[in-house]
Amino acid sequence: MKSTILIVLMGTAVFAGTAEQAKLGELLFFDTTLSKNKTQSCSTCHNPQNGFVDNRDNGVRGAVSLGDDGKSLGARNAPTASYAVYSPHFGFDAKKKRFKGGQFLDGRETDLTAQAGGPPMNPIEMGMGSKAEIVNRLKINPLYVSTFEKLYGKGVLDNAEKGYSAMSRAIAAYESTQEFSPFDSKYDRYLRGEYTLTPQEELGKSLFFSNNNTNCATCHQLRGEDREKETFSNYEYHNIGVPSNPLLVERGIVKEGFVDTGLAQNPKSTGKTDEGKFKVPTLRNVAVTGPYMHNGIFKDLRTVVMFYDKYNNPQRTINPETGKAWGDAEIAHSISTKELKAKKLSDTKIDALVAFMKLLTDQKYEHLIH
Structure with missing residues (x-):
């Protein structure tokens, strides 16, 4: 029986995944081949040794992050990935008449899975050109091929959309583990x-x-x-x-x-x-x-x-x-x-x-x- 990661916030399930998916997500989180020049991974801007933020100076005293091309800088400070899974899905609170939840500072992605799929194709972050290009990088690694097929179905990496979705879900599963949210302060x-x-x-x-x-x-x-x-x-x-x-x-x-x-x-x-x-x-x-x-x-x-x-x-x-x-x-x-x-x-x-x-x-x- 697979062990399941289930995050519940105020009675609502925010994310569910398996421990095996999280282990795959961990590999992906630290994999620089997901960036165009193979210099950057998720962990570059969300360093697990420094509270899951970008602790590099980047020539701007750490205010914003440097991209995979070595020159592009964003206009926003990278938020911590710590406890990010506890942000509820983006939506409008009719009672308070306010938007609430989501991922990124402007909530443009509804949940953690959608957020995980953003940076690889952002031109000033990891800079990859398409979902197909990223999935083809995954297919080069035999361990990825066998693991993705085991967890998400045979031939999943032969379809760019399905393969990219599976990758995003795996990363989100890892970001939903106790490593990111230990509650041990x-x-x-x-x-x-x-x-x-x-x-x-x-x-x-x-x-x-x-x-x-x-x-x-x-x-x-x-x-x-x-x-x-x-x-x-x-x-x-x-x-x-x-x-x-x-x-x-x-x-x-x-x-x-x-x-x-x-x-x-x-x-x-x-x-x-x-x-x-x-x-x-x-x-x-x-x-x-x-x-x-x-x-x-x-x-x-x-x-x-x-x-x-x-x-x-x-x-x-x-x-x-x-x-x-x-x-x-x-x-x-x-x-x-x-x-x-x-x-x-x-x-x-x-x-x-x-x-x-x-x-x-x-x-x-x-x-x-x-």
């Missing part, structure tokens, strides 16, 4: 009675979940305070007024005046009201997966908290990373002002919130915290 151990919070961490936890002080948990909570397997995202889309990243302009990656409209680029978008909105990211491993925001503009986690505080604290006017005033919002008309409203924070409280978020680091990455 100090916070998880605290919930199991295996770790005692420091006074600073306790303060940070209280602030994080308190609607009377901060609004963190409004967007970065799904199950509830002290609930097991909390992913620290409600997977909604919001505009928090992030400025454009001048480094991307300096490097010629985007033109002066470029505006990333985020969710509005999703084919299912309702238009202008979605401009500037991006999916709320998980805070799992957030302390080791910088730089932050959709364009990688902020290097330090503490800066991110200060950026949020500027909306409520008249004294919080300077970006500590530049020594200058915070930049203007890339898109201002759709900022989630209600969700950003909170009490102003002291430096002590900011440090406490950062200390709490460091608790969300998987045990294998704790040595990366500084």
Whole structure:
């Protein structure tokens, strides 16, 4: 009997696969032959040693990722693949009148399987020309041929569409394993009675979940305070007024005046009201997966908290990373002002919130915290 991977989120199955499919997916995840010049695999931009993000400098302080051709750079920061399987399928929440879930920062792919099939054919990522070209690369490897046929049916790689779909499903199966979502951080151990919070961490936890002080948990909570397997995202889309990243302009990656409209680029978008909105990211491993925001503009986690505080604290006017005033919002008309409203924070409280978020680091990455 095959062991099955079944991920259930709030009573809804998000992904199901087998352990054998996951083992095949692991091989594919690290296989550079899936890129045009055979220099890049999924793991290049989602390094399992660094929280499943791109930890390369890429000449832009890690803000965006370098493609297989050695010169192309995207305009967005690669999100972590950690806990990505827990994002529900993309859809519209009629009750809240908001889009929710999906994969990529704009939710353009409904689920993890569809996401896994994107990068190999993206011209500025892995750069392959067609599904047939990729499947032909797979067919060169006898192990792939026999394994794909065993798991997905005889001759599956003789059909480009079926072969590509099977490849994407296998990668998604691997990304759905415990390796990506171990839930073994100090916070998880605290919930199991295996770790005692420091006074600073306790303060940070209280602030994080308190609607009377901060609004963190409004967007970065799904199950509830002290609930097991909390992913620290409600997977909604919001505009928090992030400025454009001048480094991307300096490097010629985007033109002066470029505006990333985020969710509005999703084919299912309702238009202008979605401009500037991006999916709320998980805070799992957030302390080791910088730089932050959709364009990688902020290097330090503490800066991110200060950026949020500027909306409520008249004294919080300077970006500590530049020594200058915070930049203007890339898109201002759709900022989630209600969700950003909170009490102003002291430096002590900011440090406490950062200390709490460091608790969300998987045990294998704790040595990366500084």
